[in-house]
Amino acid sequence: MSSVLYDVPGPRAIARNRILAIVTVAVVLALVGFVILRMLETGQFSAEKWFVFTFSNVWMGIFNALGNTLAAFALAAVLSVILGFVLAIGRLSDHAWVRVPVTVITELFRAVPVLVFMMLLYYGLPVVGVKMDPYWAVVIALMAYNGSVLAEVLRAGVESLPRGQGEAGYAIGLRKSGVLRLILLPQAIRAMLPVIVAQLVVTMKDTALGFIITYPELLYYAKQLTSQQGRPILQSAFVIGGIYILMCLILSGIARWVEIRTRRSTKVLGIVAGAADPRTHEEGTDTELIAMQRGAGKFHGTSTGA
Known part of the structure; x- marks a missing residue:
């Protein structure tokens, strides 16, 4: 069997x-x-090793460092997603003068390690007379690397869709920009959402590299705690590591909630399309007809001259 x-x-x-x-x-x-x-x-469980965490000032310092970590992550995540969309659309362009430079930029950003990028921005730019704050060095480095990775994720998601998806949009008169915006990208984002979330988790954890350029985030503060009474090296790692784990779990939970909501909205759309057109019950036509109806709803009355 x-x-x-x-x-x-x-x-x-x-x-x-x-x-x-x-x-x-x-x-x-x-x-x-x-x-x-x-x-x-x-003696790692002795009171002496955990004594430093009994002070409220220490926890205030941890919360301040957590705020700095979240501030860098939030801006870097938003900019990474925006840059990813821009680079992905550029790589999918039919024009070589757009596609080739975007491909070179994407591969360059992916090839340079995040830490090297941070050090170039923070330590290298002052050599040519440009001084950059550690916060912006962390954000820009994270944006460049993770944005290029997300661009490849989105491009792969679009190219993995059946050709009939795009052809359905062209059949109702949409230009390529409309096909990407209304049909291909929404499906690619939904399909690649787990990978996108995984990359955002990497972005959050890579903020810890900022301690090398003196950005006061969680790892930087944990390093300062290790020099306190009792040398709480493992204890600081446990506390800060637990905070990172909690943040990653929250981010994954939010992504799971978004995935469930988008899946539910897709099912509702399929039911409505099936009620409007019995042909949607035929095998292999559901997705293309739904895409055509979505595109037609946005396209009707706006692109008659296309």
């Missing part, structure tokens, strides 16, 4: 998988136990 994608495991395969699962769990628990044991033996 087999399914469409793989053979159903037999008794031996099931037993083998269970053994592997038990061994994996045992190894993970052993490693966790070893780490906890070593921390106990070295």
